[in-house]
Amino acid sequence: MWKTRKSKDILPVLFAETNNSSSIRGSRHAAALVWKGNIVSVGHNKLKSHPAMCQFHRKGQIFLHAEVDCILRAINLGYQDVFPKCELYVVRARAKSGLLGDSEPCEGCKQFISAVKIKEVYWS
Ligand SMILES: [Zn+2]
Secondary structure: OOOOOOHHHHHHHHHHHHOOOOOEOOEEEEEEEEEOOEEEEEEEOEOOOOHHHHHOOOOOOOOEOHHHHHHHHHHHOOOHHHHHHEEEEEEEEEOOOOOEEOOOOOHHHHHHHHHOOOOEEEEO
């Protein structure tokens, strides 16, 4: 779970973003990248595949995960240089209950997060 007090501000944004997420196995995922206490990008799961995800995927899981979607948006906005100072937050909302589920990044996302040098990752 979260390590910082900032989570109380980030969580509503993440929950709102899960509403944009494709439901995958009954769950919706969202991610937010935070730099100096500010959310610089958000992302959600998409069923559409993406080249970045294809490079870092587990067999049978080629679609765009929230973490990678969020990071790609931040790259497009020019934040890549500050990634080592950013924190990435990931949540999983269960479709039926709306409660948080385990959202530990998959191996593919972990590799991607590591490759872009984001060091602080928190998940529900
Ligand atoms: Zn993943």
